[in-house]
Amino acid sequence: MKNNILVIGGGAAGLEAAANLERLGYNIILIERDKQLGGHLAKWDRLFPDGLPAQEVLDSLLDNISNVKCFTETDIQAINILDKSFNAILSNGITVLADAVLMASGFDIFPAAKKEEYGYGIYENVITNQDLEQMFKQQQSISPIPRAIGFVHCVGSRDEKAGNPACSKVCCATAVKQACEVKELYPDADVYCFYMDLRMFGRRYEDLYLKAQKSGVRFIRGRVSEVAQTADNRLLVKAEDTLSSKPVRVNLDMLVLMAGMRPSEAGHKVGIQLNLTTEDDGFFSAKDGMLSLQKSKLPGLFYAGACTGAKTLPDTLHEARSAAMEIDRYIKENFIKK
Amino acid sequence: MIDFGFGISPSSGINLNNSDKDTFSKLAKMEPNVLKCMACGSCTATCTAGDFKTTSLRTAILNLQNGLKDEALEILSGCMLCGKCTMVCPRGINTRHLILSINKIYGK
Numbered sequence: 001m002k003n004n005i006l007v008i009g010g011g012a013a014g015l016e017a018a019a020n021l022e023r024l025g026y027n028i029i030l031i032e033r034d035k036q037l038g039g040h041l042a043k044w045d046r047l048f049p050d051g052l053p054a055q056e057v058l059d060s061l062l063d064n065i066s067n068v069k070c071f072t073e074t075d076i077q078a079i080n081i082l083d084k085s086f087n088a089i090l091s092n093g094i095t096v097l098a099d100a101v102l103m104a105s106g107f108d109i110f111p112a113a114k115k116e117e118y119g120y121g122i123y124e125n126v127i128t129n130q131d132l133e134q135m136f137k138q139q140q141s142i143s144p145i146p147r148a149i150g151f152v153h154c155v156g157s158r159d160e161k162a163g164n165p166a167c168s169k170v171c172c173a174t175a176v177k178q179a180c181e182v183k184e185l186y187p188d189a190d191v192y193c194f195y196m197d198l199r200m201f202g203r204r205y206e207d208l209y210l211k212a213q214k215s216g217v218r219f220i221r222g223r224v225s226e227v228a229q230t231a232d233n234r235l236l237v238k239a240e241d242t243l244s245s246k247p248v249r250v251n252l253d254m255l256v257l258m259a260g261m262r263p264s265e266a267g268h269k270v271g272i273q274l275n276l277t278t279e280d281d282g283f284f285s286a287k288d289g290m291l292s293l294q295k296s297k298l299p300g301l302f303y304a305g306a307c308t309g310a311k312t313l314p315d316t317l318h319e320a321r322s323a324a325m326e327i328d329r330y331i332k333e334n335f336i337k338k
Numbered sequence: 339m340i341d342f343g344f345g346i347s348p349s350s351g352i353n354l355n356n357s358d359k360d361t362f363s364k365l366a367k368m369e370p371n372v373l374k375c376m377a378c379g380s381c382t383a384t385c386t387a388g389d390f391k392t393t394s395l396r397t398a399i400l401n402l403q404n405g406l407k408d409e410a411l412e413i414l415s416g417c418m419l420c421g422k423c424t425m426v427c428p429r430g431i432n433t434r435h436l437i438l439s440i441n442k443i444y445g446k
Contacts, residue, residue: 190359213373216366218403221377241352243377244400250354 002027003331006088006098008270010070011039012061012313013305013320014104019064020324021102026331028068029096033075033266037062039106045136047313048170048177049204057313076270084334086300099335100300100327103276103284104320105267107306110156110164110259118152118257119227125235125252126227128155128259129174136181146189146253149182150237151175152224153195157260157310166281168260169310172199175258176208179217191217192250194224194239202312220248227255261310274298283309294323300334302327357405361443365402369439371431375399381423381433391416395423395433398440407444414440 003026007014010032018028036042038061044054075091079101088096112120112128119126127135135142142149153175157168172195179191193212198219200206213219222239230236234251241248263282270276271284276296279285284307287295294302304323305316366372375396382394393416401410414437421434 190354192354209376210374213376214370216373219376241400241404244352244397244404246404247351248354248404249351 003100003335004029004096004098005100005102005327005331006086006096007031007102007104008076009039009104009106009264009267009305009307010034010037010072011104011106011305011316012041012057013106013307013316013323014039014102015061015065016317016320017102017104017304017324017327018068019061020321021327022065022068024324024328026327028065029098030065030068030070031074031076031090032070032072035073037070037072040109040130041313043130043133043137045133046177046181048173049202049208051177051181075266076273079270079273081274081298081300084300099331100302102302102304102323102327103267103270103296103307104304105264105270105307107261107310108264110162110168110262112155112257112259114162115155115159115257117226118155118224118255119229119235120257123227123229123235125233126255126257128257129171129178130259132178132256142186142254144253146186148190148192148250148252149186149254149256150192150194150224150235150250150252151179151256151258153193153198153258154223155257155259156262157258158196164260164262164281166310167199169199169201170312171258171260173202173205173208173312175256176200176205176212176217178256180208180212180215183212183215183217189253192252193217193219194222194237195219196221196223222248224255261306264307267307274301276301281309283307294319294326300330302330352404352406354404357403358407359405361407362402365439365443368443369432369436371429372399372436374429374431376429378428380426380428384422384426385417386420386422387416387418393417395437398437402440402444410440411444 005026007018007030018030038058041054041058077089077091079088086098086101156162183191200209222242224239226238228236238249277285286293302323304319382396385393387393398410398414423433
């Protein structure tokens with residue numbers, strides 16, 4: 001008989017892990033609380049650094065899970081441990097008995113309205129990185145044609161007061177990617193990136209930065225302090241140009257806030273039921289931070305993706321594959337008699 | 339104007355709405371590499387003139403982007419065109435040539 005494995009979350013991590021576990025011969029039950037699979041990937045238009053369409057990546061992931069039992073619009077109502085297995089009652093009334101559970105609950109995007117000084121939810125031309133991706137995806141243009149657009153890095157990241165002291169890792173590259181895309185669509189517009197440090201750590205990220213510079217994107221080192229509306233419905237943005245130690249102000253037609261990553265609330269609710277521990281940043285703590293990143297302190301419960309901290313998509317996919325291997329080893333050691 | 343008995347000092351802030359972007363575009367057309375500066379400060383650190391008079395190409399580029407032409411020319415006025423900064427620039431900008439171009443376009 002095939003062993004049951006429950007995968008919590010149908011984003012990139014959950015899908016990739018499910019595909020790999022299925023290939024290893026397990027019976028997978030994947031649950032996703034949204035209507036569609038794909039998590040944040042399904043809401044994105046293009047991916048840094050090369051501008052690969054997110055839909056292409058998602059389609060490839062979905063192609064590999066044809067035999068996986070997926071329940072969408074489904075939550076975990078209750079989960080507990082029975083002997084060595086996990087007993088989960090799903091919101092659709094189904095009960096699942098699984099020998100291992102993979103938490104792939106991912107992240108929530110930081111609610112940008114919490115940073116009131118940026119005016120998200122107050123001024124309609126202040127949007128988030130996710131809103132802009134949606135606009136790109138729906139090929140919705142900005143009207144009237146913008147003369148100036150700004151990007152604010154680190155919104156709800158590296159911000160103790162906002163409850164998230166950590167760097168969200170992906171926003172710098174996303175901002176620079178989006179700045180390039182905006183510049184391509186509106187070559188005459190002035191595009192500004194307000195940053196503290198540019199963390200272009202990945203392969204070809206630095207090339208992306210150079211591309212943005214060459215296309216005329218202006219990088220201003222300083223955190224935006226406040227945004228106000230002007231009489232003609234534009235935005236007055238204030239920051240310090242810390243490289244020249246002078247306050248700087250500029251009027252913009254649109255401001256894009258690079259909202260960071262927070263632990264998934266839905267994942268957290270499941271974690272509470274299983275007494276999973278979190279670190280100060282609110283993300284789940286792995287068994288150890290070096291050699292057992294995919295294991296939790298609870299035998300049989302594994303992690304993959306951004307539920308243990310902000311991650312890029314390739315890193316998330318790596319973790320999903322490595323979690324599948326860890327789960328395979330765990331099942332073989334504990335459930336399959338030699 | 340009515341004399342209220344006090345003066346108003348000009349703002350030291352940068353207003354990017356009024357800054358001269360056209361001349362900078364002209365410079366960028368002639369010297370596309372000016373856009374590649376990432377403000378690392380290598381040029382300033384190695385500058386031979388800098389030991390005697392504040393000289394900084396990094397700051398000059400920033401000033402030009404901010405529309406502060408006079409400040410930019412002033413901070414380059416000590417440059418002796420020795421070209422040491424060209425050797426250290428990690429972005430491979432021909433800084434010496436750039437300084438000449440800045441003076442050509444912005445100079446009096």
